[in-house]
Amino acid sequence: MAAPRVLVLRAPGTNCDVETAHAFELAGATAERIHVGRLTENPALHKRYQILCIPGGFSYGDDIAAGRILATRMRHHLDEMIHHFVDSGDNLVLGICNGMQVLMRLGVLTTGVKTPQLAEATAEDAVASPSDQNWGSETNTPEFEIPPATLTWNNHGRFEDRWVHLAVDKTPCVFLKDIDQMYLPMAHAEGKFVARDADALEQLRAAGRLAIRYCDTDGQIQSETLPFPINPNGGDANVAGVCDASGRVFGLMPHPERHIDATQHPFWTRRKVQPEHGDGLQMFRNAVQWFA
Numbered sequence: 001m002a003a004p005r006v007l008v009l010r011a012p013g014t015n016c017d018v019e020t021a022h023a024f025e026l027a028g029a030t031a032e033r034i035h036v037g038r039l040t041e042n043p044a045l046h047k048r049y050q051i052l053c054i055p056g057g058f059s060y061g062d063d064i065a066a067g068r069i070l071a072t073r074m075r076h077h078l079d080e081m082i083h084h085f086v087d088s089g090d091n092l093v094l095g096i097c098n099g100m101q102v103l104m105r106l107g108v109l110t111t112g113v114k115t116p117q118l119a120e121a122t123a124e125d126a127v128a129s130p131s132d133q134n135w136g137s138e139t140n141t142p143e144f145e146i147p148p149a150t151l152t153w154n155n156h157g158r159f160e161d162r163w164v165h166l167a168v169d170k171t172p173c174v175f176l177k178d179i180d181q182m183y184l185p186m187a188h189a190e191g192k193f194v195a196r197d198a199d200a201l202e203q204l205r206a207a208g209r210l211a212i213r214y215c216d217t218d219g220q221i222q223s224e225t226l227p228f229p230i231n232p233n234g235g236d237a238n239v240a241g242v243c244d245a246s247g248r249v250f251g252l253m254p255h256p257e258r259h260i261d262a263t264q265h266p267f268w269t270r271r272k273v274q275p276e277h278g279d280g281l282q283m284f285r286n287a288v289q290w291f292a
């Protein structure tokens with residue numbers, strides 16, 4: 001099997017690209033960190049790659065809303081690249097933290113959710129939506145249509161940095177194959193997953209799109225919104241990551257690339273048995289194996 005080639009997308013403010021490329025390399029892929037500017041000047045560059053990964057950070061300083069400017073730049077200048085990775089069926093897309101925020105703004109994680117009241121929706125509906133929740137002109141949505149879900153500010157309104165337990169649901173997500181639980185660091189300010197309404201949330205749940213969720217130390221999810229700090233941001237249904245219908249496009253807020261080695265675990269010196277790797281590595285291995 002030839003090693004799949006990964007395009008780790010950089011933008012001004014990206015700060016997890018080196019670790020993310022390293023995680024992919026450790027899993028057997030070939031990873032290159034490419035600045036968004038290099039892609040806009042040579043749009044055919046993306047054709048050399050099979051995996052697109054948008055890593056974590058503060059692209060464009062999180063101005064307007066985290067991920068918004070990079071997503072807009074991609075939508076306007078790199079539409080062919082988005083099509084190549086998202087729609088072709090042969091490639092994978094991973095967004096980590098700021099990368100998930102970009103994928104949410106692009107609308108590629110929540111496609112296929114029906115909007116029953118669309119016919120009656122008016123421009124006033126859009127005006128009436130809470131402006132502080134980042135509801136905006138997500139991809140391909142007419143001005144008056146509110147996207148099925150978004151990411152907004154953590155409940156406490158601050159940047160939160162801590163380790164979290166995660167439970168993996170049965171979904172088609174390629175990256176989470178054969179993983180039940182993970183312990184990973186999260187580090188974000190705008191990571192609260194909010195569905196447009198109960199109907200949109202149920203559609204995403206029924207379609208197996210809510211791939212990974214915050215849980216307690218035993219892997220249990222006892223309530224629809226677990227208390228802080230188990231659910232670090234107060235997001236709906238404890239959602240930490242979402243995949244598209246095919247399972248090839250996946251975004252998650254916690255950082256798998258920060259737990260690929262067992263010694264990155266906060267209590268590693270106190271553990272009786274050292275696992276061979278950190279919990280996050282399997283996600284990158286699953287991506288590589290998908291091409292085998």
Ligand SMILES: NC(=O)CC[C@H](N)C(=O)O
Nearest residue numbers: 056057097098188189190
């Ligand atoms: N670690 C990250 O990628 C941070 C994401 C984003 N800047 C936020 O604070 O929400």
